[in-house]
Amino acid sequence: MTKRTVPHFTIKRRAQKGGYLYSDILTPEILRDVCLRVTGCDEYTCEFIDGGYNKGRLAILEYQGTITYVSFSEAGKIEGRNSFFQSLTTALVGYYREEREQKRICFYFLPLEGNVEGPYFRFMYRVMATAGVEFLNDDDFLKQKIYPFITTDDLIAARHSNRSSNRGNNSTYITKGSSGVPQIYGKTYGASKKEAALLCIVLSHLTPSRVELYEICEQDLSELPKPDLEVIRKLSNVEIIPTSLSMERVSFERDDKLRSARFIYNLLAKLGPKKCALCGCEIPELINGAHIWPVADIKRQPALDTALKLEYALDGDNGLWLCENHHKLFDEGFLLIDRSGKIECRSDLEEKTKEYITAITPVTHLDPGILTPRFDDYLQKRYEIK
Numbered sequence: 507m508t509k510r511t512v513p514h515f516t517i518k519r520r521a522q523k524g525g526y527l528y529s530d531i532l533t534p535e536i537l538r539d540v541c542l543r544v545t546g547c548d549e550y551t552c553e554f555i556d557g558g559y560n561k562g563r564l565a566i567l568e569y570q571g572t573i574t575y576v577s578f579s580e581a582g583k584i585e586g587r588n589s590f591f592q593s594l595t596t597a598l599v600g601y602y603r604e605e606r607e608q609k610r611i612c613f614y615f616l617p618l619e620g621n622v623e624g625p626y627f628r629f630m631y632r633v634m635a636t637a638g639v640e641f642l643n644d645d646d647f648l649k650q651k652i653y654p655f656i657t658t659d660d661l662i663a664a665r666h667s668n669r670s671s672n673r674g675n676n677s678t679y680i681t682k683g684s685s686g687v688p689q690i691y692g693k694t695y696g697a698s699k700k701e702a703a704l705l706c707i708v709l710s711h712l713t714p715s716r717v718e719l720y721e722i723c724e725q726d727l728s729e730l731p732k733p734d735l736e737v738i739r740k741l742s743n744v745e746i747i748p749t750s751l752s753m754e755r756v757s758f759e760r761d762d763k764l765r766s767a768r769f770i771y772n773l774l775a776k777l778g779p780k781k782c783a784l785c786g787c788e789i790p791e792l793i794n795g796a797h798i799w800p801v802a803d804i805k806r807q808p809a810l811d812t813a814l815k816l817e818y819a820l821d822g823d824n825g826l827w828l829c830e831n832h833h834k835l836f837d838e839g840f841l842l843i844d845r846s847g848k849i850e851c852r853s854d855l856e857e858k859t860k861e862y863i864t865a866i867t868p869v870t871h872l873d874p875g876i877l878t879p880r881f882d883d884y885l886q887k888r889y890e891i892k
């Protein structure tokens with residue numbers, strides 16, 4: 507590459523959606539401001555390219571041997587948080603695939619209307635900062651400074667705190683496995699499929715140890731977008747574990763202790779981060795996804811076909827987060843849950859045993875959020891059979 511002595515922009519002209527042109531939106535004043543903030547120079551040259559779409563809302567700026575990816579926010583009225591961040595992820599993936607060593611990635615707010623500082627936005631800005639994105643003009647648009655995450659736990663807690671605004675959105679979840687390994691559960695389809703690559707990049711920055719990415723595929727293995735996968739594979743500490751319904755079916759038929767990524771995903775979606783429903787223990791190494799209607803009982807139903815059995819076995823409403831102790835006490839029938847969510851010891855237990863169980867079980871009623879009609883169905887099925 508020739509070392510440019512005057513900063514030079516290369517920008518694909520056509521927007522992917524919306525039918526506008528970047529040559530109209532990225533005015534000389536804006537480009538001059540960007541150039542000044544990135545390079546310190548206020549003179550530049552610029553070339554708009556006509557082939558293909560501009561997928562990352564991106565301008566490439568080259569100057570003195572450094573290549574800078576500048577991704578722009580949406581302009582005007584902000585339509586939704588997903589579209590706001592999707593192109594940034596595309597830009598970030600491009601940046602991570604960039605082979606030149608002297609590289610930077612920046613984000614620039616275009617003039618816009620709407621709240622871009624809600625909890626989800628703030629979370630995503632922090633994710634971006636952790637992934638190495640420099641904000642060029644956040645001071646002009648945001649009240650609070652953006653700080654990168656420092657630890658995995660920090661990231662998991664922040665993800666949790668904006669969960670309510672995130673619910674039912676085919677989100678990507680971050681948790682820890684039974685050996686403490688950070689895990690990402692992400693869908694490979696739908697609006698959030700771009701989040702998986704982003705969160706892999708961020709987690710691999712936050713921890714030197716192994717990270718697991720569980721890809722939840724819709725039918726058979728339809729993997730993440732190719733460029734995203736390429737970047738994830740480049741991150742040496744991320745292990746990709748794809749899982750499709752047909753794979754889950756095989757494991758369901760083979761094993762009564764179903765270890766299913768999809769069940770965990772569905773529990774994370776319904777219940778949030780791992781936390782024992784009966785004692786509040788939050789040590790992920792100790793928390794299991796416990797079935798209400800047990801897998802072995804579901805499998806014994808002659809009237810159900812396999813697809814339906816599998817659906818019951820994977821349903822987030824058919825589960826609870828329980829610590830090892832409470833899981834065992836529940837499965838062995840020491841602890842009972844009635845239809846109002848009340849927790850009770852089995853009446854014929856020894857006093858000593860009851861006292862112990864009562865002492866380690868501060869929760870006397872399940873959280874009302876857990877008690878959905880489907881949960882109630884599973885509860886009835888559990889006790890019908892026993």
Ligand SMILES: [Zn+2]
Pocket residue numbers: 782783784785786787828829830831832
């Ligand atoms: Zn517990």
